[in-house]
Amino acid sequence: MREILDGVWRALTGSRPGAVELTGAEDVLPGPYRVAAAATASVAAATLAAGEMLKLRGIEPGTVTADTRHAAAAFHSEQLLRVDGVGAESVWAPLSGNYRAADGWVRLHCNYPRHEAGVCWGLGVPGSRSAVAKAVAGRSAREVEHAVVSAGGAAAELRSPEEWAAHPQGSAVASLPLVSLEPVGAAPKRTLFYSDRPLGGVRVLELTHVLAGPVAGRVLAAHGADVLHIGAAHLPRVEALVRDTGQGKRSAFVALDTEGGRARLKKLISRADVLVQSFRPGALERIGFGPAELAALRPGLVIADLSAYGWEGPWARRRGFDSLVQMSNGMAWDSSGEPSPLPVQALDHGTGWLTAAAIMTALRRQVTEGGTWRVRLSLAGTGRWLDSLGRKDSGAVEVDYSDLLEEADSGYGRLTRVRMAGGLPGAEPHWDFGTRLPGVDKPTWNP
Template identity: 60%
Template sequence: MIEAEIAAVWRQVSGETLPSGAIGVTGSESVLPGPFRVAAAAAASIGVATHAAAELLRFRGIEAPPVEVDLRHAAAAFHSERHLRVDGQVPGEPWAPLTGDYLATDGWVRLHCNYPRHVSAVCWGLGTAATREAVTEAVAKRRAREVQEAVVAAGGAAALMRTREDWLSHPQGEAVAGQPLVDLRQTGDAPPKRLFESHRPLGGVRVLELTHVIAGPVAGRVLAAHGADVLHLGAAHLPRLDPLWMDTGLGKRSAFTDLTQDAGRARLRKLLTKADVFVQSFRPGALARWGFSPEELADEFPGLITLDLSAYGTHGPWRTRRGFDSLVQMASGIAAHAGLDQPRPLPAQALDHATGWLAAATVMTALRRAAADGGGWRGQVALAHTAEWLESLGRREDTTTGYEAGDLLAKLPSPYGELTYVPVPGAAPQWTEGTRLPGTDRPSW
């Protein structure tokens, strides 16, 4: 059954028919708990990305190994941040103390407070101190919608818990329902892209990554595992979630630049002139204020492949709203699958991880098309679109067995210490060194 769902996703990503038996699946969906088919989504998103890498190898004239997805390994990959260790120790809690679910007078609302500006938005919007007790008290006096809108208006990130029916009748839910899981289309004419000789699917391919948190960084990590030269571009003045960076930064170089300054924008423009791929997770329209809208990128950098990740997509009233995996689960009805008495999240940051793998598959498919036929290409994925896809997979009886990941884990030295991590399924030999310190490298190719 999972094989049929993988074939359907491959058609959405590539427009192609998946040959029978092209992707093998082993194991049981019971490795992850809950009624949602998270393990199936993990196998499907990982399977299509791995198949996209195999197709690139075949395009290079290299025989590709069989694509096999083990559900236990897929589950571990979707829990990669939980399995990470530094010198055998948990590297820290990735979630800030104020992040969490709060009970209002008429329901639940989730506040995302992992960045200082989000904490400030909660305090400003609700007129409260930055303690769990104070925020709990402030929320308890208000309606959930009032809390959500006050925090969002102050520049923060929040979502009230909705039923599935409420989401489908909401203007943003209606907008999301009309969009595909993956949108890949040609942006302009350009000569066929030259792939440098390599035994790796993405050997010689330059990927510029402007992403944060999980989904975008997972996409870059997968591309690096298949041989790409991935340069993550951040900024020294912006906050970082170090445990997540240690997990998703494997195989990448890291540099800083400041896009609020002319020099920083000039540096980005120079990097894009030699990049093959640009992966970014700014909110829709955010880069346009600096001259890097999709139209401007297509005109100035013909042949560039861009991949845009967002929370709610590029259509609807929430297209520019800040969003994260847990917030989309609340908004879309996933967290309310068992009723409104208490939020019940997915057993993994599944929307983030699946979207990241789908993004990587889209990039590799676009590269193959660009190498064969030329042109610039733009792919779009969104957490809310992934949530709709997960819903479409149906539900399962919760017969959880769990899994052990010990024999799957690998180790690499890094500036942080020895990293224990989950290797990317289906990619070999992966990386030669662990995650680098942020800003270690020069912003150049």
Template identity: 65%
Template sequence: MITGSESVLPGPFRVARAAALSIEAATDAAGELLRLRGIAPGEVTVDTRHAAAAFHSEAYLLKAFSPDGGDLWAPLSGNYQARDGWVRLHCNYPHHADAVCWGLGVPPTVEAVTAAVAKRSAHDVQEAVIAAGGAAALMRSPEDWAAHPQGQAVGALPLTGHDVIGDGPKRELWESDRPLGGIRVLDLTHVIAGPVAGRVLAAHGANVLHLGAAHLPTVAPLVMDTGMGKKSAYLNLTTEAGRAKLWKMVARADVLLQSFRPGALPRLGFTPEKLAAVRPGLIIADLSAYGWTGPWARRRGFDSLVQLATGIAAEQGMDEPRPLPVQALDHATGWLAAAGIMEAVRAQVAEGGTRHVRLALARTASWLDSLGRKDPAGEMPDVSDLLEKVDSQFGELTRVKVPGELPGGNPFWTNASHLPGSDPLSW
């Protein structure tokens, strides 16, 4: 049951509704796992104010952690006006900022990038940055996206893909009073969507080990915010020894959750087929920006870029991009991914099988669009009662309490976020 008003967030899209629905889906799935354990789940309830706050969790953490309010965006990240429209450049990672400068032939200043973009078409800028290994998206109208080959490919996808890709025994659940008690998750994700999925699984009792690498860049506030309930270890997959260690971990895992760019893990040998052979009964969960079919299936993407590409940012006209009030595509995809993984666990109890769960930010965008529109008026109310302070290895952090009431086993995190790489490579 969803309670509360949608006016807790501004804008024409029903973002608060999407937040509540995706959280409800995950909490319902957790309730079904409780039922399999002989525990009555009770009535699931999601409050839209709490859901909206959870979809803005990184902002509350950052505001409390940084005296000046902080900023999640690097200097070069942003929307730029081209000769014939708008393009967004994602530069939060140094190699993406380097790709922008290389692709456009400019020094790393906002002034230089602005001037270079203004002289070129938005499509030219987008393709130059992508060819250089960066991440960019021009702003399309909803109609242009619907007619685009990738828009058509995404439109044909399910919101949550769930395929049986190999044999596997029926799953036996460990004795536990938590929905995912005894389930071991390898979390190879970054930024928001994937880490949120792992954070939700941890809140429902999964043993989640996040794997990063010392040489890979991170956005520190996001690591602090999405690491709740997890352990954190380093593993360098560019080395043969690192890949061998991952295979050993896969052999003992129940879930492999990953958000590498499509094709990146398979290039290292970790194809779905090989994963299924090494660990029959594994659940493989892949999150991507633009889906797993179509000409953009391997394109880098982030929430802010997908909003422009799919026409979400052009809802009120093409004069300038108007973003959603929160990173809704990321957060909704994360919660829906957690729901899909828990549904896969439930299905394995009944039928077994190695299973492949897939979601895409662009498909989540079309789902949000399908929910219709609301009065654009709205404002985030006071949510101080939904926040709590917790001691962590980073120091004191402010986090949003886990949303979604599940009377038979309410979600909670057993630990605060750990410093990256501070745990051993084991559960």
């Protein structure tokens, strides 16, 4: 696992990591992919990046630690979460799932009403699973994918790894780095406010949904950042994921489809240190918040952009989710011919942790060098990295995670949650409070 971490750290910084201890075996998660090793390296990279921020404050971070069992728990924290002792409901809507097509398989993502409408409109059927299954069965998987995506829905054909490698988007992803970190404007160096935590006084504006972006914000909050999540009252949410990823964050609503809402967002950005967003590529730019506008509005800002399929290629603007990317890029391909997904949503969680590491790396460079910085990652890029790590035995041991859980009050009730992963002796990461109900906070920064 150490060589995996070395590779990630080189991608982030161009150097070797400092003092770090990795423990545990990879058999804590089933399947042939080295998910537990990738999870451990991702947790370690983010914790090392926090340690580098701590050094800027004159505090010795100590030896960073990351354990495979704890990292595995963090990578399916939404499944382990309890509210008042009750486990989370299914995150999947009734029409979401894998469907057998005339020549293979296709996955449809219907967790949001507009995506369900795209499936029904694209296939010309009512909103019942039996009707959708019948329509899919009579067409090729590629035809279904094209029809649903063209109608504004979200779908993915099950491709083999070889088919993905030959696909124009697969080729585009292969040409991109795991993490893109580049300056996009001039700005003076920023002075850190006094704090005994790595990100104390750092303001993070989070415009994200679902999983990867919220996981990144959750990691930053655990290292002391003031994270303000911005949503909208009229937009649907997957509450089970919100309850899990909202630890340590404030939550406010801003209607970005109104002039007043966009003015409020400009005011928030003008005082932010970090903006992390996972809107569909190009969506923020269309309403006046592209990289150039952001750099002018807040010189010195760290901008983190997350996407499903990368920022180059014919699918650069395609909406996508972890389960869909696994189908597209061949990670769900199995010799049986049926989809075989990863044991956890590793592309989402991995991208979230790596984004947090990249953001902290960019913050350190902003403090030491100045400049406005842009960070870019994608689920497909994380999938390519995971695929490159090789394979392991598919078997797994039975794992008890109970000692990694803690309780906290939240707006939803008493949470039993996975404790923040990654050890940093100089300032152990933790969340200051549990998940707040969506929209309960004012869209302003703390004094």
